[in-house]
Amino acid sequence: MRSDNISSTAPINYEGAQNVFSDSDRCSDQVFDSDDSLVDRNFIPSDDESSSNDTTSLADETDVNIQENKNSIELQHENKENNKKLTRKRLRNCEAWKKNIRKKKREIWARNICAKGKTVCERKMREVCPEKCRLKCFSKISTEERKAVFDYYWQLGNIDKQRVYINSCMTEINPTYRNAKSGSNRSKNFKYTFIIENKQMQVCKTYFKNTLGINNRVIFTTTKKTGNQGMVNSDQRGKSNKDRIPEEVKNDIRNHIKSFPTVSSHYCRARTNKMYIDGSLNIQTLYRLYVERCKSNHKEYAKLTTYRHILNSETNIGFHTPKKDQCALCENLKNANQETKENIKERFEKHIKEKELSRIEKSKDVESDEIEVYCYDLQSVLPTPSGDVNSFYYKKKLATYNFTIYDVKNKKGYCYLWHEGTAKRGANEICSCVFKFITNNENENLVFYSDNCVGQNKNKFVFGMYLYCTQKFENIKSITHKFLIVGHTQNEGDSMHASIEREKKRVLKGGPIYVPSHWSVVVRNAKKRGNPYIVDEVSTNDIFDFKKLLPKNWK
Structure with a gap:
């Protein structure tokens, strides 16, 4: 531990743990929607949504790198990581769900693993129709042209776009002679065509299916979803x-x-943007x-x-005020990888040694007969009104502050209560409470322990007040203030806060608290064994401006 001595009429020892951490250590492609066609009866799909008579657009589409399309499935959600919104729970990322990744891969004919764990091979273009085909499809279209049509179809990457493309390649026909009885449920007749070099090439159904790598079910579903106006209804699965x-x-x-x-x-x-509401909710x-x-x-x-x-x-x-933070360095070490642990090993060992030394130092002070040891801290806010009344939850509450000083040797607790209408909770308020405590203290050597809160405890105003006390009160020979290591500031004074919180819950079961003065009753009755807590209700007359002492006593 580090110790700085300030000389005056009586010596004041400033002993604080060396800060071994920096501030950083302490703070720890547009999707097609067929709804367009349903709203606008004259809607015409664009070139990238259906087949086209323009051979240039077809050739351009075949130049698309399929591998890039596949990789975009896994990486599509990574661009959103930097725009995360801090919420109470982790937000769902539907695009990263396995079933949606499988669905996307299935739509672009990529190799896939189904939900049962079986490997599903990628889509392949099958053989042409046999030579006995009446339309002689195999002689109309070359292998390269078939491959271009196959790639274009599967690179659409969306089942709605693929159905629109299939529908554009199908034309319903009425044959001059049909061998079917009246009232028969026989399906409609269709003519299948591919557009090659601005020409419509009629092909048979077998050639059509094998070129696209599909089966009868795909064609049947497309015809079933095609409305009277020739528009294909969008896929409604998974929508509500x-x-x-x-x-x-x-x-x-x-x-x-x-x-x-x-x-x-x-x-x-x-260190956090999280907000809290009444803990009883x-x-x-x-x-x-x-x-x-x-x-x-x-x-x-x-x-x-x-x-x-x-x-x-x-x-x-x-819904509740969280427990006191754990040490940032210790928590970082628990969750760090091996390389990070090696980098901060020396600093961590020094940190643990400082913590142990501060604990040993406090134990020695408690065992000494020459000094009196006190721990002080500010309790969490006590809101008024408080209780299980519906209207209370919607009201802005008046904050009541409780500054506690605990006599470690004699096990006595001192509470200084005031609400925000009387004063704030800054350095002057803390100094005024400690000054009032020292005024009524008859001991010669005082040792105070606290955390490292700069706005309340660890500042020049507090030590200016200490210096003033040694000059004003003849019985005081020395005042020593020691700061516990950051992240390890637990002390005996925390038991006061725990007892008051338990009593608060018990009292609220019997009825609400309407005025700040009721908190003094709660605090007095909080300790069930031993000496009850001594409560001092602070008024405006008890608050002093200790900043005026600095020009005279601080250089």
Whole structure:
């Protein structure tokens, strides 16, 4: 530990753990939509959505690198990593789901593994029709032209686009003679064509299927989904438009969540953007209040699953004040890889040694008969009003502050209470409480332990106050302030905060707290064994401006 001595009428020892961390260590392609054709009856698919009479566009499409199209499936979601929104729960990434990756690979004829774990081979162009074919398809189109048609079809990469292409290659015909009885369910007759060099080449059905690498089921589904106007309906699998929740209902949920006042974390305000609401609430209670509001306003309300989804995916709100942060360096070491562990090994060993030395130093002070040891800290905010009353949840609450000083040797607790209407919680307020404590203290050598909060404890105003006390009070010979290592500031004074929180929960079960003065009763009754906590309600007359001492006592 490091020790700096300040000379005055009586010696003041400033002992603080050396800060071994820096600030950084402490803070730890457009998809086709067939809805266009359904809305506009005169809609004509563009060149990249259906077959075309322009041979140049067909040739350009065949030059597309298929491998790049395959790789884009796995990498499509990576570009969104940098635009992540901090929410209560991790957002779902549907594009990275295995079933959607399999579906995308299947649509671009890539080698794939089905849901059962079996390997599905990639799509291949099959043999041409036999020589006895009446249309002699094999003599009309060359192998290179067939391959270009095959590649173009599968590079569309979307089942809706592929169905539009198949539909454009099919024409319904009425033969002059048909050997079928009246009322027969025999399917329609179609003529199949490919556009090669601006010419329509009629082919047989076998040649058509083998060239595209498809079967009868694909053709049957396409004809079934083709409407009277010749437009192919889009694939509706996985969609639930009929059950879509109205946007107005979703906005009601968002507004209800925003109606609750939020506060930042007591311990990590500078390191997180997460906000917190009343710890007595939970998702079930929020939803119950939401339903009651909707019923009173005669509005439609959503289900609990929808409310939970919006809360988890669109907000970063917690329901309780988190526990005190763990040490940033220790936590980083637990989650680091081997290389990182080797890089920070020396610094970590020094950090652990500093922690152990600070604990040993505090134990020696407690065992010494020549000094008195005290730990002080500011408890988390006590809101007023507080209780299980629906209207309280929507109101901005008055903050009540509780500054605690714990006598380690005699096991006595001192509490200084005030609300934000009386004063803030900065250096002057902390100095005033400690000054009032020292004023009523008859011991000669005082040792204080605290955390490293610069705005409250570790600043020149506190030590200016110490210097003033040694000059003002003749009984005081020395005042020593020692800071525990960052991340390892647990001390005996934390037991006071835990006892008060337990008593707070017990009292709120019997009824709400309406005024700040009721907190003093809660604090006095918090300790069930031994000496009760001594409560001092701070007024404006007890707050002093210790900044004025600096020009005289601090150089």
